[in-house]
Amino acid sequence: MPSVPKDAAAVILLRPNTDPNNPEVFWVKRSQKLSFLGGFHAFPGGQLDSTDSEAKVENAANPETAAMISCAARELFEELGVLAARGAQTLTAGQRVSLLDDLTSGRMSWAGLLEHYDLRLDARDFTFVGRWVTPPFSARRFDTWFFLVDCPLKQEPNVVQGELERGEWIAAREAYGRWERSEVLAVPPILHGLKTLGEGITADLISRFLSKPQAHSEPVRKIEFRPNYICFPVRTPTRPPATHTNCYLIYTSKSLLVIDPGSPYEDEQLALQTAVEDLLSAGRKLHSILLTHLHPDHVGGVNALREHFGSIKVTTHAETATALRESISIDDLLSDGDVIVLEGEPAMALRVLHTPGHARGHLCLHDDRTGTLISGDNIVGLGSVLIDPPEGNMRDYLTSLERMRSIPNLSVIFGGHGPAMANPNEKIDEYINHRLERERNILTAVRNGAGSPAQIVASVYTDVSPKAHAMAERAVLAHLEKLEADGKVAHDGDRWTAA
Numbered sequence: 423m424p425s426v427p428k429d430a431a432a433v434i435l436l437r438p439n440t441d442p443n444n445p446e447v448f449w450v451k452r453s454q455k456l457s458f459l460g461g462f463h464a465f466p467g468g469q470l471d472s473t474d475s476e477a478k479v480e481n482a483a484n485p486e487t488a489a490m491i492s493c494a495a496r497e498l499f500e501e502l503g504v505l506a507a508r509g510a511q512t513l514t515a516g517q518r519v520s521l522l523d524d525l526t527s528g529r530m531s532w533a534g535l536l537e538h539y540d541l542r543l544d545a546r547d548f549t550f551v552g553r554w555v556t557p558p559f560s561a562r563r564f565d566t567w568f569f570l571v572d573c574p575l576k577q578e579p580n581v582v583q584g585e586l587e588r589g590e591w592i593a594a595r596e597a598y599g600r601w602e603r604s605e606v607l608a609v610p611p612i613l614h615g616l617k618t619l620g621e622g623i624t625a626d627l628i629s630r631f632l633s634k635p636q637a638h639s640e641p642v643r644k645i646e647f648r649p650n651y652i653c654f655p656v657r658t659p660t661r662p663p664a665t666h667t668n669c670y671l672i673y674t675s676k677s678l679l680v681i682d683p684g685s686p687y688e689d690e691q692l693a694l695q696t697a698v699e700d701l702l703s704a705g706r707k708l709h710s711i712l713l714t715h716l717h718p719d720h721v722g723g724v725n726a727l728r729e730h731f732g733s734i735k736v737t738t739h740a741e742t743a744t745a746l747r748e749s750i751s752i753d754d755l756l757s758d759g760d761v762i763v764l765e766g767e768p769a770m771a772l773r774v775l776h777t778p779g780h781a782r783g784h785l786c787l788h789d790d791r792t793g794t795l796i797s798g799d800n801i802v803g804l805g806s807v808l809i810d811p812p813e814g815n816m817r818d819y820l821t822s823l824e825r826m827r828s829i830p831n832l833s834v835i836f837g838g839h840g841p842a843m844a845n846p847n848e849k850i851d852e853y854i855n856h857r858l859e860r861e862r863n864i865l866t867a868v869r870n871g872a873g874s875p876a877q878i879v880a881s882v883y884t885d886v887s888p889k890a891h892a893m894a895e896r897a898v899l900a901h902l903e904k905l906e907a908d909g910k911v912a913h914d915g916d917r918w919t920a921a
């Protein structure tokens with residue numbers, strides 16, 4: 423089951439006296455260290471706190487709106503030190519800093535602080551410009567209210583929290599341009615906000631903000647974290663906590679490549695067909711369907727898509743083609759070093775990397791021009807990667823991770839599950855370190871006398887629920903096979919011992 427979205431609020435902060443024809447907003451970059459949307463550009467904001475509803479908000483339409491405005495104002499204060507309350511103009515910058523300290527240290531509650539200093543939140547200062555829900559492919563989901571707020575005069579935003587790396591005033595049009603040039607990553611509501619504002623502060627600004635169904639809580643289906651790469655998550659029978667597999671639609675003005683249409687469910691197959699038809703109706707041709715690897719949650723919709731569109735070429739690695747030969751006919755085989763060229767604008771060349779480990783024939787795709795890596799199930803934005811022998815091989819997997827890590831100028835990883843990762847090197851290092859740490863612990867357990875995967879799981883995987891132990895034993899076996907190949911453990915057909 424997809425997780426339930428949590429209430430949240432975000433602030434689109436406008437620079438004081440900004441040029442209505444080219445308005446400036448304050449955007450922030452999330453820390454690379456964050457596991458959720460690390461490295462993404464965003465607007466300040468965060469999750470509703472249970473005490474937000476205690477603060478009084480004048481002129482609010484209803485208690486729910488009041489609580490969300492209070493949340494937006496508190497987050498704006500906590501993250502940027504900007505106090506969007508009436509009465510705040512009499513405070514000095516130093517007083518605001520000390521107030522912020524009172525709040526973050528817990529000496530004063532948000533509602534208590536506002537009341538004590540006679541600061542009044544007023545709904546007329548917070549213009550509602552949409553409510554966006556994170557699509558169900560993410561484990562962390564938010565139902566976020568966006569508010570347009572004029573930055574109070576004489577208050578300069580400053581990034582004050584560890585979750586954010588930096589922030590700056592930027593013309594909305596320029597910020598959107600940076601995304602168009604593949605220089606930054608952002609989620610759909612941020613991009614919609616920048617694009618809408620970039621068209622100027624006009625009389626119809628608010629209706630333009632609200633013109634999309636997604637601005638009224640309808641989950642986004644096509645997520646374009648990066649231009650020309652549409653992430654289209656489809657519901658699949660996959661491994662929890664994932665509930666969806668990411669299908670990618672990579673397009674130019676003339677061509678479309680489909681990666682991993684994985685859903686066996688008819689409603690999801692239809693949704694994908696419609697998305698593909700939309701792209702084709704603008705004059706594009708289907709280049710091919712590419713399969714990263716053999717798992718059912720990545721190939722479950724191939725035959726349906728092929729039947730619908732007639733003659734589409736399906737391509738994959740030879741190992742995958744062999745494994746799938748009973749169910750899917752493969753037209754072309756791909757090998758390491760092949761380059762897939764998509765004609766049209768922008769010209770795209772995707773280099774094929776054979777990266778075994780999770781599966782023998784696993785493929786990744788690398789776009790050198792934008793530093794984009796399609797990682798299949800080698801790196802995922804949600805959950806963990808299972809290495810299950812004999813299809814899975816830990817030694818190969820670590821070699822593949824090292825190879826991915828050595829790609830220069832990586833700027834984003836698009837995984838087989840979950841959101842994109844804008845902190846690719848941090849992510850790969852985390853994967854490598856996690857595996858090496860497990861390996862050390864497993865070796866120690868064997869040296870201390872644990873002789874079977876079950877005994878090793880009991881002593882090493884103390885953070886894993888007993889329900890997941892069978893899966894953990896498969897992973898331990900993969901580690902043991904690697905340690906055996908490395909000459910560090912031995913197996914006598916019954917027990918594992920230190921070599």
Ligand SMILES: [Zn+2]
Pocket residue numbers: 715717780799
């Ligand atoms: Zn897989």
